[in-house]
Amino acid sequence: MELRHLRYFCVVAEELNLTCAAERLHMSQPPLSRQIKQLEHEVGAELFERGSRGLRLTTTGQFFRQHAIQILEKVDATLESTRRMARSKRVMFGIGFVPSVFYGQLPLLVRELRQKDNVELSLAELTTVQQIQALKAGRIDMGFGRLRIDDPDVEQEVLFEEPVMAALPAGHPLEGTTPTLEQLSHYPLILFPAKPRPSMADMMLGLFRRQGLKVEVVQEANELQTALGLVASDIGITLVPEQVRRVQRDGIVYTYLADKHITSPVICSRRRGEKPSEIMQDANRILEVLVENRRSGRYP
Template identity: 75%
Template structure:
């Protein structure tokens, strides 16, 4: 399968008429028809329903269409960014992160790197599993997650352990307490992300399982914001890393747990290779931010990254 097949498919899906689609693509209709049939054979399913009145997308075709649009948009964005970098001689640095780390020191790292006038930053929200794959493929250069994953091509460093707290609907019976996991388990539990796994959801489930506590998982959400919205709707409770409490939202209260030893790590993932100039600069900023976190200080990045990259 080539990009041209995807582009042909999108035009045909937009027009739902092979003659008009061929005209838009400046090609004859018979070769376009062959290309679409080849695509269906390669995927292994019919993408279009054909009738005397024209074409219609099948259910699978509609799914493929929506995701193909995303793929082509990403390709076009990547090409445009590549051309911009080539024109300006910028150095590209990709950062992957799970949403729950974005309310602590990560923004300070980003600000520090943005002060470098020869760096183009790319921020990508990815689970830890996805970060490992993206690092190996070269799509990102550093990742921040919460899951330990053994991979020979990637090194992981635990920056620090972060307390776990509970997010409750406002007015919840446990609002003015420091509940135990046993007390929380009496209420419906909301987990995130739902996929891909393993993820923070498995870490949270493990906290209960290791203590022999049964839970009622009423809903799994793909995103942190969705999970918090469900909590605010009084659907259940959830567990979040402490820094998420900086995200203020109506209808939600955050309370510490009775067991202060319950934590989750913030893990930095990098490729196993000699660090580039940008990576050395990022590591210097990280060292300061981690030390500030451990000592209870949260200063800005002013004065942290004065060294040039090159």
């Protein structure tokens, strides 16, 4: 399927008349009719009802039209953004991140890079596994996650380790304490993200498993904010990296664990063996300062 098929379809769907649609598209009617039939064959469904009074969209056609319009608008917007970038000589720099790292230093990195006149930033919320794929495909240039993944095309740098905390419903029996994993294992656990895996969810389960503890997983959530909402609803508890405590919401309290050695890494991923661009060098310099501030306690 080509973009022209979608454009032809949208014009015909608007006109509901092949002759008028062909005039708008500056083509004759027979080729347009063939293109629409070819599209229907590829979709595997009739998009138009053909009658003596003209054309009508089928239910399938109405659904297809909504999505075709969205696709074409996205393509047009992307083309326009690309042209603007070319005219302004700006360079695209993509950053992927897991949500739990966006409450610490990452917004400061983004803010400083945005101040540079020659940079067009693209941010994408991705799991660490998705970041590796995006790096190899060239969709992003730098990723921030929490999983160590062995891939010959990607290098990973552990920026720092941060404590893991328990997020509890307000009024929970363990509120105000520094609980052990054994104590936490007696309460229903909320995991996130539910998919794709491996993820932070597997890290949480691994903490209990290594101590021979069994836990009851009462709910899985795809997003951090959903998991916290479930905690606030008293569905269960969850484990989060320290940065997440900056998310203040009613019904949730955060507490450090008794074992201070239980940590979660913040890992920066980049393409291996690639000569750093000017923008990458700037990002690395900014990141070095931010990480040192974090390690020294100036930005807890």
